[in-house]
Amino acid sequence: MPEEPANNISGGIDGGGRPAEFSHGEPASRAEAVIDRLGELYWQKQYGGQDAFTCLVRTILSQNTSDVASQPAHNSLLSRYGRDDLAVSLAGAAHDELAATIKSAGLYNQKATVIIDAASRILEEYGSAASFDEFVRDETPETVRSALLDIRGVGPKTADCVLLFGGGRDGVFPVDTHVHRIYRRLGIAPPDADHEEVRAVLEREVPAEKCGFGHTASIQFGREYCTARKPACLDDPDACPMADLCDQVGVYPVDGDVVDPAETV
Numbered sequence: 507m508p509e510e511p512a513n514n515i516s517g518g519i520d521g522g523g524r525p526a527e528f529s530h531g532e533p534a535s536r537a538e539a540v541i542d543r544l545g546e547l548y549w550q551k552q553y554g555g556q557d558a559f560t561c562l563v564r565t566i567l568s569q570n571t572s573d574v575a576s577q578p579a580h581n582s583l584l585s586r587y588g589r590d591d592l593a594v595s596l597a598g599a600a601h602d603e604l605a606a607t608i609k610s611a612g613l614y615n616q617k618a619t620v621i622i623d624a625a626s627r628i629l630e631e632y633g634s635a636a637s638f639d640e641f642v643r644d645e646t647p648e649t650v651r652s653a654l655l656d657i658r659g660v661g662p663k664t665a666d667c668v669l670l671f672g673g674g675r676d677g678v679f680p681v682d683t684h685v686h687r688i689y690r691r692l693g694i695a696p697p698d699a700d701h702e703e704v705r706a707v708l709e710r711e712v713p714a715e716k717c718g719f720g721h722t723a724s725i726q727f728g729r730e731y732c733t734a735r736k737p738a739c740l741d742d743p744d745a746c747p748m749a750d751l752c753d754q755v756g757v758y759p760v761d762g763d764v765v766d767p768a769e770t771v
Contacts, residue, residue, distance in 0.1 A: 523553035523671075528716055537694050537711035540751055544723035545716070547747060553718040554674015558642035559593050559628060559635040561672040562654075565664045566620055567611045579611035593635040596625035620659030627657055642673045662702060670718050677714035680721050681705045684728030690767035691732065693753030697767035735764055 527550055533539040563583065568576040586607050587595040596604070605618040631653075632638040642650050647669055654665035666680035679685070681701045685708075689695045694711070695704040712720055731738045731746050738745040739752070740759055746752065756767040 523551040523555065523674075523718070526550050526552045526719075528719075534713075535711040536692075536751060537689070537708060538713060538716070540689075540692065540694070540748060541712050541716050541720040541723075543747060543751070544720060544727055548719075548723040548726050550719045551722065552674070552715070553670050553722075554643075554672070556671045557635065558639040558668055558672035559625075560589070562624060562660070562664070562668050563592070563596070563621055565667045566617055566624070566659065567608060569613070569617070569661075569664065571612045576611045579608040579614075582607050582610070591635075593625045593628055593638070596621055597629050599625075616659070624657050624660065639672065642668060647673070647675050647678065662705070666705070670721065677709055677717055678721075679705055679708040679712060679717040681708070682725065683734075684725045684732075685721065687734060687767075688724055688728050688732050691737070691753075691755050691757065692748065692751065693755050697755050698771045737764065740764060 528545065530542045530545070533542055564576075564580050567579050567583070583604075584592075586603075587599065599618075599622055601615075601618050601622060604622065605614045608614050608617060608621075611617060628635065628638045632641060641653070645653075650669055650673065651662075651665050654660050654668055655662065663680050663682055666678050669675045670678045670680060681704050686701050686704050689704050689708060690697050690699055695707045699707070708720070709717065727748075732748070737757055739749060739754060739757060740762065743749045743754075743759065756765045756770050758764070
């Protein structure tokens with residue numbers, strides 16, 4: 507199994523989960539065939555085991571920025587506020603101090619407000635971060651997702667990451683900008699599909715046990731091959747390991763143009 511890079515925060519050596527190997531067999535859909543090939547290129551993991559509140563904070567910090575920017579912010583936050591009773595510490599944090607602590611993550615004033623509000627809400631509704639963690643692990647995914655989306659500043663991708671990395675739920679395929687781009691470009695999701703429509707397609711067509719590593723491996727594939735502006739296929743179709751599975755929606759090698767798949771509709 508390929509070694510997972512330490513700098514991929516969506517998984518990585520600190521990303522939780524345990525190594526696993528999934529039998530490929532004959533894929534039932536093109537989406538599953540893509541995920542199986544990603545499993546040959548990258549790591550295969552089953553996720554879960556992260557503290558749900560810490561995972562929530564980490565994912566909020568990652569919104570609209572890269573791991574390179576958000577990971578130092580997360581490290582600084584934990585250094586200042588500690589891992590024990592983190593929800594209590596953050597619920598009582600001074601906004602300006604927290605904002606300065608997480609500045610490297612970008613949108614730090616907004617994110618500080620969201621984190622303080624989330625910590626306060628979780629303590630009010632669940633009593634402790636431990637009880638919130640139990641809720642994330644034991645309640646139905648639909649119930650957990652609905653509760654998370656009711657927290658101001660928490661969107662579908664953040665909620666799904668908590669379900670996956672905190673709750674270890676099979677069948678959850680978080681959709682970030684990489685996943686949204688890749689599966690429309692491949693032609694697996696409609697070119698004008700929004701994030702939620704892409705998620706619905708993937709969770710329907712990818713076996714539940716493969717969704718977690720499919721999410722993290724898709725992110726790595728998006729960084730290495732299927733980039734937004736210069737995908738590997740632009741100059742050489744054979745340079746991309748998905749060449750035979752991809753419709754290249756929005757990619758025009760003859761002209762050297764790359765557009766959002768939605769612009770092809």
